[in-house]
Every structure is written in C-alpha cells, then in structure tokens.
Amino acid sequence: MHELGIAGAVLRAVERRAAGRRVRRARVRAGALLHISGPALNQAFIAVSDGTVADGAHLDVVIEPARIACRSCGRTATSDRMLAVCPGCGGTRMDLQGGDGLVLEAVQFAEAERRVGHEPST
Template sequence: MHEIGYCAGVLEAVERRAAGRPVARIGVLVGALHRISPAAFEQSFRLVADGGIAAGASTDVRIAPVRATCALCPAAFETAEAAPTCPDCHGTDVAIEGGDELVLQWVEYTSPDGGEAAREAAGPVPVSAREDH
C-alpha cells in the first residue's frame, strides 16, 4: 500500500494547517500518475493519523487526470494513463502534462459544541510524499 507515504505527507500539512484544532475531514487532490486508490488512501490516512488531531478524520480524494496532446494528430485529451495512446489515431507519440499533483485543498474541523463543523480552504497546499513509510 504505497498510499501510506502519501498520507504521512498529507498529515504533516494537515497538522500545520490545523494548529491543534481537531480535524473531521480533509479534501485532497491527487494526480492520476500517483495511482492512488481513494479507499486505500482513506484507510492509510486513518492509520497514520491515529492518536493525533486528525484521528478518525475522513478523506475526500479527487483524482486529477493527465492532460495529453497527440503529436501525430490534433487530438487533446485527458486520461488516467501514464503512457497514453491517442484515442483518435492510436498514436503513441503523446506529450503529457499534469497528473502528478498532490494537494491538500481543504480541512474541515470538528465543532467543539457538537454543532456543524467549519471548513477552511487550505490554500491549496502542495504536499510531498514521505519516503520513510
């Protein structure tokens, strides 16, 4: 489960942003090239966050596609593939852009009085995956 390293980096960004406030939910934008499973990300985040301010927090993971342009025809398209083939001419000479982002987009805090939680846009905050997990 390679999601653990990504979640450790996201947790560091969440903890900096939260400044001690208890976290209920987070929103993360992950590029398709990272090959993240939203369900595995949720499970991994709960594991690395256990015992801290984000313990029990849920995740809302959005996958950002790769933008691609074919060199053989005028096709421009989005894909989740790291080495895409043009859907129009089936050419493999395709330039890709994006799909490698990892961004904390928002944090939702637990309300101390049990009322509605407050959501705060995170900025967006680019996150570095940690390699030590």
C-alpha cells in the same frame, strides 16, 4: 502499499494547516498517474492520524485524470494512465498535462464544543 507514505505526507500538511485545531475531514485531489486507491488512502490516513489532531477524521480523495496532448495533431485526451500513442492519429509525440499531482484542497475543523450549563448570560 504506497498509500501509507502518501497518507503520512497528507497528515503533515493537514497538521500544518490545522495549527492545533481538531480536524473532522480533509479532501485531497490526486492525479490518476499516482495509482492511488481512494479507500486505501483513507484507511492509511486513519492509521497514521491516530493520536493526532486528525484522529478520527475522514479523508475524501478526488482522482483527477491525466490530460495528454498530441504534438502531431493537437488532440487532447484524458486518461487514467499515460498514453504512449495518440488515440486520434497514432502519433507518439505526447505531452503530459497533469494527472500526477497531489493537492490538499480543504480541511474541515471540528466545531468548538459547548459546555452544557456554561452558556453566556444575556
């Protein structure tokens, strides 16, 4: 399960952005060519974040398809796998334009807990 290694990398990025603040949720955009399972990555993130600032946080995973462009006919297509042959002309000169990245898009922090009975006086 390669999601465990990816979850560790995501956790390190989340911890850097959190700078000690508690994390409630985070969102990553993963390219389809990484062949990541969103639910498996979230479960791996839960496992690796135990005892950290992200303990109990949920990881939202957005899968981004690969964009592929044919050098022969100029057609572009999106796919969840690398195409070897253009679906338009059958050409084999294809350029990959994404679908293999991993980006931490957002981190939501837990709100500071208010202590009951210690409200500021007005």
